[in-house]
Amino acid sequence: MNPTSDKLFDLTGQVAIVTGTSRGLGQYFARALAKAGADLVLTSRKRETLADFAAEIEAMGRKSLSLELDVRDQSSIERMATEAQAAFGQIHILVNNAGCNIRKPALQVTWDDWNQILDTNLRGMFFVSQAVARGMIAHSYGRIVNVGSVTSVFGFAGLAPYGASRGGVRQLTMSLADDWGKFGVTVNCLAPGWFRTEQNKILYENKEWVDYISDRIPVKRPGQPHDLDGAVVFLAAEASRYITGQTLLVDGGMTTGSTRATVAPKPLMQSLHAEQAV
Numbered sequence: 268m269n270p271t272s273d274k275l276f277d278l279t280g281q282v283a284i285v286t287g288t289s290r291g292l293g294q295y296f297a298r299a300l301a302k303a304g305a306d307l308v309l310t311s312r313k314r315e316t317l318a319d320f321a322a323e324i325e326a327m328g329r330k331s332l333s334l335e336l337d338v339r340d341q342s343s344i345e346r347m348a349t350e351a352q353a354a355f356g357q358i359h360i361l362v363n364n365a366g367c368n369i370r371k372p373a374l375q376v377t378w379d380d381w382n383q384i385l386d387t388n389l390r391g392m393f394f395v396s397q398a399v400a401r402g403m404i405a406h407s408y409g410r411i412v413n414v415g416s417v418t419s420v421f422g423f424a425g426l427a428p429y430g431a432s433r434g435g436v437r438q439l440t441m442s443l444a445d446d447w448g449k450f451g452v453t454v455n456c457l458a459p460g461w462f463r464t465e466q467n468k469i470l471y472e473n474k475e476w477v478d479y480i481s482d483r484i485p486v487k488r489p490g491q492p493h494d495l496d497g498a499v500v501f502l503a504a505e506a507s508r509y510i511t512g513q514t515l516l517v518d519g520g521m522t523t524g525s526t527r528a529t530v531a532p533k534p535l536m537q538s539l540h541a542e543q544a545v
């Protein structure tokens with residue numbers, strides 16, 4: 268690519284795999300990439316659930332290929348990567364979005380809960396990356412975007428295994444970036460804040476929680492899925508060519524932590540403001 272390219276955000280002619288596109292953020296990521304010009308490989312454990320979304324992508328004038336993928340099954344991962352590669356010849360972009368969560372106080376987490384979350388969010392992400400990177404390395408080009416979370420950098424009660432998996436995603440991102448940078452493959456982590464999807468709709472149905480969380484977000488609202496469009500296209504495109512191993516938090520500023528300080532008891536805030544005024 269020409270270093271002075273004016274097509275910094277243009278994905279025309281490129282092919283992106285987005286894992287977990289049967290619903291939720293995966294569909295938003297895929298739409299944003301398609302809008303920027305990319306053809307799409309869509310995945311789900313139940314391929315038939317992708318039909319409507321595949322039609323939507325094709326109506327945008329892009330090609331789509333729907334494949335079955337269970338990231339907890341190594342042969343399923345290998346099959347998906349082989350079929351995607353065979354269909355398109357080259358895969359330019361991989362968005363590792365497939366993931367799951369189980370919310371429980373730490374004392375109630377079972378052995379199986381832990382395995383399900385870590386196998387899906389961390390082990391699955393590694394082996395999907397490995398399977399797809401083989402082809403990217405052969406073409407000396409690739410953009411891998413690993414979906415993390417604010418729990419990649421913060422602790423949250425009730426999310427111990429999930430947070431461990433997302434912290435691992437951040438570390439995995441740095442190690443893979445170091446491994447594959449020399450082959451022209453960048454690896455970054457896109458870490459969303461709180462977005463309303465199937466996975467967390469129970470939280471959004473609770474007004475008290477929405478008020479609580481909004482108060483801790485500097486821009487004063489939870490995320491809307493389209494808030495992620497710019498970040499995913501950026502990390503998938505020429506524009507981010509010299510960025511690798513990084514975690515980009517798209518969280519309305521939540522992880523600055525600063526908003527927590529402003530919810531201190533009123534008398535304390537008043538005396539702090541009085542001191543600042545001096």
Ligand SMILES: NC(=O)c1ccc[n+]([C@@H]2O[C@H](COP(=O)([O-])OP(=O)(O)OC[C@H]3O[C@@H](n4cnc5c(N)ncnc54)[C@H](OP(=O)(O)O)[C@@H]3O)[C@@H](O)[C@H]2O)c1
Binds near residue numbers: 368460
């Ligand atoms: N929503 C948020 O606020 C938020 C914030 C930070 C990070 N995230 C992360 O972003 C990703 C998408 O979140 P979401 O809220 O859109 O979740 P979601 O609505 O629950 O969707 C999860 C997707 O992952 C797929 N998936 C789950 N287990 C899988 C497995 N074993 N193999 C392959 N695919 C699997 C599902 O596909 P099938 O069931 O069709 O197979 C589905 O398409 C997740 O990794 C999530 O942890 C979400």
